[in-house]
Amino acid sequence: MDTIKTYIEMLKEYKWQIALPAVAGLLLTTFLIFSQPAKSDQTGLTDFPQTEQTSSSSELVEETSTEVSEEPSQLVVDVKGAVTEPGIYYLDAGSRVNDAVEAAGGLTSQADPKSINLAQKLSDEAVVYVASKDENISVLASMTTSSAMSQEEKNTSLVNLNTATEADLQTISGIGAKRATDIIAYREANGGFKSVDDLNNVSGIGDKTMESIRPYVTVE
Template identity: 40%
Template sequence: MVLEWWERYRRFILLTAALLFVGCSYWLYQRDQSYKTDELPLHSPAYAASTVETKEGTDDSAATQPAKPVKATPEKEKEKEPLPAPLYVDVKGQVKNPGLYQFEPGARVANALEKAGGALPDADLVQINLAAPLTDGAALVIPAKGAAPPVTATIGLVQSASAASVSTTGASTAINLNTATVEELMSLPGIGEARAKAIIDYRSKQGPFRSADDLKQIEGIGEKMFARIKDRLVVP
């Protein structure tokens, strides 16, 4: 009877057993996986922890590092530049208030004359170049009418009242009448732009000067004026 029952229900029993085996195996597998998940550590992975430590270290180093100095702007640097030294000039001769005066850099002879109270009535301003710049430590002598252009020497500096360059011996720079320009001729006392051009025109029309006395042939240059400038003239 048992064999007969087995033969009849054998397939059903084997199928049921197989399903039970598969179900039990799946249930046991899911239980093992849940246990492993519960046992996982709660701390962060190694790579995450190293990233956090690196960021914290960077923040700490940035906080401890001193702040970089701020570069000064050109305006601030300009404010720190020292002011130029003033000029001291001894103004004397035919002026109302001779003496030692202080001037700002870039001042001219005209400024010195004004600061000294102006020129006296007998001052010869024709010999003076009012536009000449003042030099620190120099002496400015305003000559009287009819007097020769004064030359005043200072330590390390020689300057004439007409602002012409001179040597340490007191001799003025010589002017070559046959090559001099208008500007060079204007450095002579009493020679303005008009007379300087007249000298060059005479030279162009009449040829090179043979002697300094030929200047007397030019209108406006008489004996007195020639006497003032003849010592500075050369004719090769």
């Protein structure tokens, strides 16, 4: 009994010293328990914006890459010559020469349909020129192809005025059977052509015809 009384007296005397650590431990335990969900929520909120930001950055890079690889959706072409309304026209990508001619009101009565390739695909900044009937100009697309050839290819494809047959000469636009005969007759009478300019001396070949023939002939 004396021992029990002694313990009771000690508890009464040191109750604050004993109670304070106990209360502190209880508060600490409670704080740790309730702080775990909050920490988890905070981590979740932090991760979500990072994922969304990464996804947005990837989408931005993909959209930018797509925009760079896209081709122009519109072409700007200059239509000249024997058309109803020459001028600058805006056409859809993939348009043909025929579309440009129609946009310009079509061919005039003086236009030479053989001077253009209506099926040729247009490129941005292209020039479409429709020649008149009296110009005797061959398809411009062929001239463009010829200008893109190497010098060796050009020389090979040119008709030699000093060796060409009537059939060879008639492959050139603007030279028919009568004119081919006249060219050969002049060649035989004058010992051959000294230069392409000698064609001006052939009967029936004027300045316009001369300029349309010049890109396709040579003298060797």
